[in-house]
Amino acid sequence: MRDYSVFDILGPIMVGPSSSHTAGAARLAKIARKIVEEDVSEVEFILYESFAHTYKGHGTDKALVAGILGFDPDDERLPYSFEIARQQGMRFKFIESDEEAPHPNTVRMIITGKKGQKNNILGCSIGGGNVLLKEINGIEVEFSGEYETLITNHIDKPGIVASVTKIFANYKINIAFMRVYRHSKGDKAIMVIESDQKIPEDAKEAIKNIDGILNAIIINTI
Numbered sequence: 238m239r240d241y242s243v244f245d246i247l248g249p250i251m252v253g254p255s256s257s258h259t260a261g262a263a264r265l266a267k268i269a270r271k272i273v274e275e276d277v278s279e280v281e282f283i284l285y286e287s288f289a290h291t292y293k294g295h296g297t298d299k300a301l302v303a304g305i306l307g308f309d310p311d312d313e314r315l316p317y318s319f320e321i322a323r324q325q326g327m328r329f330k331f332i333e334s335d336e337e338a339p340h341p342n343t344v345r346m347i348i349t350g351k352k353g354q355k356n357n358i359l360g361c362s363i364g365g366g367n368v369l370l371k372e373i374n375g376i377e378v379e380f381s382g383e384y385e386t387l388i389t390n391h392i393d394k395p396g397i398v399a400s401v402t403k404i405f406a407n408y409k410i411n412i413a414f415m416r417v418y419r420h421s422k423g424d425k426a427i428m429v430i431e432s433d434q435k436i437p438e439d440a441k442e443a444i445k446n447i448d449g450i451l452n453a454i455i456i457n458t459i
Contacts, residue, residue, distance in 0.1 A: 259296050259300045259310065260366035261362025261364075261366050261367065262297045262301050262344065263304040263308065263310040263312075264304065264368045264382060265301070265304060265346075265361075265368045266303070266344075267305075267309070268368070268382045269346045269348060270348075272388065272454060273354075275351060276350065276351045277305055277349070277350060278326070278327060278328065278350065278351045279328040279329070280327070280348045281330055281346070281347040282330070282331045282345070283332045283334050283346075284297070284333055284344055285336060285337075285338035285344070285345075286337070286338050288341070288344055288362075289335075296315075296316070297344075299316055299319060300318075301344065302319060302329055303315040303318035305348070306318060306325070310366060338361070339359075340362075340363060343361045344359070344361075345357065345358070346359075346360070358374075368382060373427060376418050376419070376426070376427050377418055379416065380414075380416075380429045380431060380456075381431075384432060385431070385432045385435055385458055386430065386455070387428075387441065387453060387454070387456075388427060388428070388456065389401065389427065389428045389444065389450055389451075390425060391425070391426055391427075391428060391447075391449050391451055392423075392426070393423050393424055393425070394423065397426075397447065397450065400444075400447045401428065401444055401447065401450075404443050404444055404447075405430070409434075411432060411434060413433050414430070414431040415430045417429075441453050
């Protein structure tokens with residue numbers, strides 16, 4: 238039998254009418270913003286199924302923009318996210334898709350940073366403010382943002398995983414969940430490690446210095 242937390246019963250602390258359509262949307266976009274790692278100049282939100290049908294009435298649109306701005310679901314600025322984004326020079330638009338999606342509350346975020354780099358991130362709001370990230374730049378992934386999370390972009394070659402986990406061991410960081418995703422053998426890959434402890438910045442920098450690691454970012458719990 239599942240153990241229920243107060244969060245499951247009462248829902249998240251948030252601004253907005255719906256934990257799935259507002260709080261979850263803000264969390265998804267904030268995680269995406271952390272993955273991008275730079276100020277955003279433009280973002281295109283492609284909305285699927287329930288998100289596409291109800292996003293205006295439930296405030297999903299304002300929540301998504303708020304998350305891209307880095308706001309939490311309970312931030313009082315959330316209802317004014319459109320105005321704040323425009324003041325910061327950030328462009329955004331919403332597209333309603335009629336395609337099927339992994340979950341009724343799904344959004345694809347095509348984000349262009351101010352340095353010109355593009356990221357394509359797919360995520361689902363699965364209820365109670367909880368989320369799942371499902372795809373990063375064409376590679377299927379799955380993580381929730383409920384744990385301190387390290388994400389690496391790396392070359393798929395022997396020794397990468399062992400080198401990263403050795404650094405975790407040196408810093409006495411316990412790995413809760415770990416998954417490696419790739420397009421094909423020897424191609425670019427993504428590793429997602431969810432940990433029980435905070436991941437220090439110097440541990441991340443040590444990982445970035447491993448031969449074959451292209452980038453490493455930390456997603457703090459949201």
